[in-house]
Amino acid sequence: MFHVVKYSAGLDELFIALADPTRRQVIRRLGRGPRSVSDLARPFAMTLPAFMKHVRMLEAAGLIRTAKTGRVRTCALDRDRLALVDGWLAEQRGIWESRTDRLEELVGREEDRGMDRHLDQDTNKETP
Numbered sequence: 001m002f003h004v005v006k007y008s009a010g011l012d013e014l015f016i017a018l019a020d021p022t023r024r025q026v027i028r029r030l031g032r033g034p035r036s037v038s039d040l041a042r043p044f045a046m047t048l049p050a051f052m053k054h055v056r057m058l059e060a061a062g063l064i065r066t067a068k069t070g071r072v073r074t075c076a077l078d079r080d081r082l083a084l085v086d087g088w089l090a091e092q093r094g095i096w097e098s099r100t101d102r103l104e105e106l107v108g109r110e111e112d113r114g115m116d117r118h119l120d121q122d123t124n125k126e127t128p
């Protein structure tokens with residue numbers, strides 16, 4: 001239960017923000033460096049007000065920071081916030097790798113037992 005408490009407060013908001021393909025594309029582009037809102041909005045077939053809803057969602061989730069200089073609003077990625085997702089994913093990966101390792105070990109033992117039974121049957125057939 002510790003894992004759920006450790007991550008749930010921030011993760012839910014992050015995954016909701018990252019659930020949208022437009023917002024994921026914005027994050028991807030900001031990974032290359034800060035950009036103006038108009039530059040970020042350019043490839044999307046939507047109005048600037050509609051695009052700003054995505055920017056506000058990402059900002060509320062703490063994934064990006066915005067700053068206004070004159071008439072230009074610039075967005076920058078908050079890499080520390082993404083580290084929370086990375087940490088959770090690494091933990092989940094470790095749990096599942098451990099489970100698959102145990103499953104592989106169990107299957108190997110079962111195969112070994114099957115081979116031992118098969119060898120015992122062959123040995124019993126040869127005995128007069």
